[in-house]
Amino acid sequence: MLKGVKVKEITYLQAITEAVDEEMARDPTVFLMGEDIRQWGAPLGEFKGLFEKYGGERVRDTAISETAMLGAAAGAAATGMRPIVHIMFSEFLGVCMSDIRCVLTKTRYMTGAKTKFPATIMSYSGAGVSAAGEHSTCPYGYMMAIPGLKIVVPSTPYDAKGLIKSAIREDNPVQVLYHQKLISDRLTGEVPEEEYTIPIGKADIKREGSDVTVVAIGLMVHRALSAAAKLQEKGISIEVVDPRTLAPLDKQAIIDSVKKTGRLVIMDEEPKTESASSEISAIVAEEALDFLDAPIKRVCAPDTPIPFSPVLEKAWMPDEEDLLKAVNEIV
Amino acid sequence: MAIEKEKLLDMYRTMVRIRIFEEKIAEDFAAGKIPGFVHLSAGQEANPTGVCANLRIDDIITSTHRGHGHVIAKAGNQYSLAPMVAELYGRKTGVNKGKAGSQHLSDMDIGVLVAEGIQGTALTLAAGAALTAKLRGTDQVVVSFIGDGTLNTGRFHEGMNMASAWKLPLICYCENNVWAESTNIYDVTNLTNITDRAVAFNIPGVSVDGNDVLAVYKVAAEAVARARKGEGPTFIEGKTCRRFGHFQGDTHLYRSQEEKDECMKRDPIPRFRKRLIEMKVLTEKEADKIQQEVQEEMDKAVKFALESPFPDPEEVLTDVYA
Amino acid sequence: MAIEKEKLIDMYRVMVRIRTFEDRVFKEFAAGNIPGFVHLYAGEEAIAAGACANLRPDDYITSTHRGHGHLIAKGGKTDRMMAELYGKKTGYNRGKGGSMHIAEVDIGILGADAIVAAGIPIAGGAALSAQMRGTDQVTLCFFGDGATNTTRFHEGVNLASIWKLPIVYVIENNVYAETTPVSYAMNIPNIADRAVAYGIPGKTVDGNDVLAVHEVVGEALARARKGEGPTLVECKTCRYYGHYEGDTQTYRTKQEFEECRKRDPIPRFRKKLIKMGVLTEKDADKINQEMLEELDKAVKFAEESPFPEPRETLEDVYT
Numbered sequence A: 001m002l003k004g005v006k007v008k009e010i011t012y013l014q015a016i017t018e019a020v021d022e023e024m025a026r027d028p029t030v031f032l033m034g035e036d037i038r039q040w041g042a043p044l045g046e047f048k049g050l051f052e053k054y055g056g057e058r059v060r061d062t063a064i065s066e067t068a069m070l071g072a073a074a075g076a077a078a079t080g081m082r083p084i085v086h087i088m089f090s091e092f093l094g095v096c097m098s099d100i101r102c103v104l105t106k107t108r109y110m111t112g113a114k115t116k117f118p119a120t121i122m123s124y125s126g127a128g129v130s131a132a133g134e135h136s137t138c139p140y141g142y143m144m145a146i147p148g149l150k151i152v153v154p155s156t157p158y159d160a161k162g163l164i165k166s167a168i169r170e171d172n173p174v175q176v177l178y179h180q181k182l183i184s185d186r187l188t189g190e191v192p193e194e195e196y197t198i199p200i201g202k203a204d205i206k207r208e209g210s211d212v213t214v215v216a217i218g219l220m221v222h223r224a225l226s227a228a229a230k231l232q233e234k235g236i237s238i239e240v241v242d243p244r245t246l247a248p249l250d251k252q253a254i255i256d257s258v259k260k261t262g263r264l265v266i267m268d269e270e271p272k273t274e275s276a277s278s279e280i281s282a283i284v285a286e287e288a289l290d291f292l293d294a295p296i297k298r299v300c301a302p303d304t305p306i307p308f309s310p311v312l313e314k315a316w317m318p319d320e321e322d323l324l325k326a327v328n329e330i331v
Numbered sequence B: 001m002a003i004e005k006e007k008l009l010d011m012y013r014t015m016v017r018i019r020i021f022e023e024k025i026a027e028d029f030a031a032g033k034i035p036g037f038v039h040l041s042a043g044q045e046a047n048p049t050g051v052c053a054n055l056r057i058d059d060i061i062t063s064t065h066r067g068h069g070h071v072i073a074k075a076g077n078q079y080s081l082a083p084m085v086a087e088l089y090g091r092k093t094g095v096n097k098g099k100a101g102s103q104h105l106s107d108m109d110i111g112v113l114v115a116e117g118i119q120g121t122a123l124t125l126a127a128g129a130a131l132t133a134k135l136r137g138t139d140q141v142v143v144s145f146i147g148d149g150t151l152n153t154g155r156f157h158e159g160m161n162m163a164s165a166w167k168l169p170l171i172c173y174c175e176n177n178v179w180a181e182s183t184n185i186y187d188v189t190n191l192t193n194i195t196d197r198a199v200a201f202n203i204p205g206v207s208v209d210g211n212d213v214l215a216v217y218k219v220a221a222e223a224v225a226r227a228r229k230g231e232g233p234t235f236i237e238g239k240t241c242r243r244f245g246h247f248q249g250d251t252h253l254y255r256s257q258e259e260k261d262e263c264m265k266r267d268p269i270p271r272f273r274k275r276l277i278e279m280k281v282l283t284e285k286e287a288d289k290i291q292q293e294v295q296e297e298m299d300k301a302v303k304f305a306l307e308s309p310f311p312d313p314e315e316v317l318t319d320v321y322a
Numbered sequence C: 001m002a003i004e005k006e007k008l009i010d011m012y013r014v015m016v017r018i019r020t021f022e023d024r025v026f027k028e029f030a031a032g033n034i035p036g037f038v039h040l041y042a043g044e045e046a047i048a049a050g051a052c053a054n055l056r057p058d059d060y061i062t063s064t065h066r067g068h069g070h071l072i073a074k075g076g077k078t079d080r081m082m083a084e085l086y087g088k089k090t091g092y093n094r095g096k097g098g099s100m101h102i103a104e105v106d107i108g109i110l111g112a113d114a115i116v117a118a119g120i121p122i123a124g125g126a127a128l129s130a131q132m133r134g135t136d137q138v139t140l141c142f143f144g145d146g147a148t149n150t151t152r153f154h155e156g157v158n159l160a161s162i163w164k165l166p167i168v169y170v171i172e173n174n175v176y177a178e179t180t181p182v183s184y185a186m187n188i189p190n191i192a193d194r195a196v197a198y199g200i201p202g203k204t205v206d207g208n209d210v211l212a213v214h215e216v217v218g219e220a221l222a223r224a225r226k227g228e229g230p231t232l233v234e235c236k237t238c239r240y241y242g243h244y245e246g247d248t249q250t251y252r253t254k255q256e257f258e259e260c261r262k263r264d265p266i267p268r269f270r271k272k273l274i275k276m277g278v279l280t281e282k283d284a285d286k287i288n289q290e291m292l293e294e295l296d297k298a299v300k301f302a303e304e305s306p307f308p309e310p311r312e313t314l315e316d317v318y319t
């Protein structure tokens, strides 16, 4: 993928910063608002330096008013700006959910295309840092159920930068969910020196294989890759498909992989019920059942809130072992 | 403040257009010709009329479930009623291609950004539009019409706080018709003057007789001037009342007969007509003529709607993404 | 208002207990012994101590992400709190909640909540319950300046006002919400003025003066108990540490920091009590010593307690 281009190694966090920075430099209608982005560059620091560079008009702190932020993002988007709104932890999206479900994503349709909403919402998702029940959620499934919303979930610095840039340029509302553990673990990876974007709606095969397809999302991509390496030693060849975009979902990439391997495991850091894994299973059952040689397996979190204690949280999160077990059940 | 004769006549015509529109819709809804929910603004015409007479076409308003009057007033009298009527009839020729209906009737081409059915969402959206004006350095003004019931939603608080903290060119105009559905505002708000809500944001809060179009015009003019000069938001309460129920089909038995009679007596249209005649801006005959012309206009608009095709079923799938 | 000697000493003890707890958490967090996020209450002790000294055991409080002080002042035990922070089975919430989510309904602690302002409507519900059950219990609802810009503040206080709920809102105005100064987030000098919007009394008080807090909140609680409805009390204060542990606080000037330290409510109250003849230097030192020992024990308890069993992850979802 990166053959023949000049590359550099950056962290997942830097990738986010660079994406927003480059788009702000490129397009004066792009602006950023959220809580504590001027001083901290947001709590995990992904917008650091942008206030100094672009000033307080375009890098705006807000009061703790998520509904006003989301509503204002919609209003600014509909009148010619490209707002990026940072709703810190994805559980806070619940605070302003009707502004997302109704205003931002339905209005274009309801006005018969008289409006458009090029707004980007950026939030932390994910567990693994003992942040307890309200700061650890991956809201994939329930956000996928919002028509009109696009959702990107980058798992690497390369994907983060390319997808966030596309999200900002996109003429539709896009929710970006980046995993806080990938930030705190300081994940690094290569990105081109040159400018690039990644199209929204395209999955990426993170590892090719022939025996089992593992569709993994966000942080789970990394767990799937390390499980795949172990399985390889046992002679089981895993294909890891990273959807990267959950809406619109790249169904074809998933179906093509299943056609090749005949087996599907979905690894998703959400309580199982109504998760992204539910939708992916349903699609494959509906459209590629004949190609399956074994039942679909889902490696998800249990249907409980997310516990605080590291011991409990570890038990809650899907991990490599859970995946190995699921694969062993079907090969 | 002297208002030009032209403008006065324009305002009168706008009010008549809104009234005739609403009454015809009431009739056709009762006859089963209009699908869905319909909330009528008859009785409240002076509010959007007086406010929008201060606005330019590039200024922006946001509207509500009770929004027909806002759209008619913002558009101006030269704008045809036909696409609006067609929208209510669910036709392909409707302003929003039959996807909005009564509650979401809006048209950015004339600066009606949205009409929202979730109470309060339009106000925060309006703050965002005002932020655009500020960021771009235009002198556009945004007016968000809300109902009294919306004062108690969190979005009112967050949106007004944002507008105040950022000095946005936003006017929140609350049409206080005393009722939110069947709930009396004074049962759910522990205030005598709802303008006290402005204290929480340290911005001006002004109350006006919302059935006196010239009083509304004047108060709105000051607020619009303030906003245009970058002096920040204003909260205005227009005291008014609705002639119909909350929605068509509502028997509004929760209102006393006395209160309803009182509302009928406070009708802003004959009141303004009388005033204009006293001011010698209008004669009885001219006023009747306006009535007649608008009636014909509305009949034509309805005919247009009825003759328009319904949208094609395939259109269900269009307009989701830009 | 004359306060009994016992009560004065109690308030002092509570303040010292909170400070000692927070200083210890600061240390243990830095040493990597406490997982997750921690927001310390140090500097704001006078508010929780002064306000809660008016409460009965059967009254309620709701708390925030910065909640340790509230819980201690309402009678939370430092060992079980510490165990919760350590993620242990013996913690108040069996390791499932952690620092931001401690609850113990039996002693009236309805819970800390990490969603800013989530406690406001919850407090309203508890107060409504007391009103409907015909008791004279009151609810004390703590939250920060930042919370007053949220939906839940507006909707919660409005409902409490129209229903005349027995509730006192205590705003801890420590001048910041994370890094955002109050003066940036809202355009009003005294947050207590927001009371006008709901037709209820609003009072501003020095939140670093425990007796002043005690008195103003006490009056408000008396009104609430009599069925006269809610009050908004704004306590002006400042925080000793960062927003959370790990915050470098580059947004605060050194001068501001020093001023905050100078306003420390604990030495101030200590001095006052000594002057009043309620406490001697020796008594005061003894209290400090006792608290240090208590916290040593609390940490030991936490350290020696077992972690929960992994299978407990699946428990407690439903009643």
Ligand SMILES: Cc1ncc(C[n+]2csc(CCOP(=O)(O)OP(=O)(O)O)c2C)c(N)n1
Binding pocket: B065, B066, B117, B118, B119, B146, B147, B148, B149, B150, B151, B177, B179, B180, B181, B246
């Ligand atoms: C968030 C939300 N809650 C409830 C409703 C249902 N509802 C529709 S209109 C209305 C009353 C609105 O009252 P008000 O704001 O005074 O406007 P009016 O109808 O008087 O013009 C309610 C409660 C809604 N649309 N949105």
Ligand SMILES: Cc1ncc(C[n+]2csc(CCOP(=O)(O)OP(=O)(O)O)c2C)c(N)n1
Binding pocket: A035, A064, A066, A088, A092, A095, C065, C066, C114, C115, C116, C143, C144, C145, C146, C147, C148, C172, C174, C176, C177, C178, C243
């Ligand atoms: C709904 C929501 N938005 C944002 C946050 C992130 N957050 C946690 S604490 C905090 C600041 C709270 O400020 P304040 O209410 O003044 O309390 P303080 O921390 O000063 O005690 C913010 C923004 C949150 N927890 N919940």
Ligand SMILES: [Mg+2]
Binding pocket: C144, C145, C146, C172, C173, C174, C175, C176, C177, C178
């Ligand atoms: Mg604060």
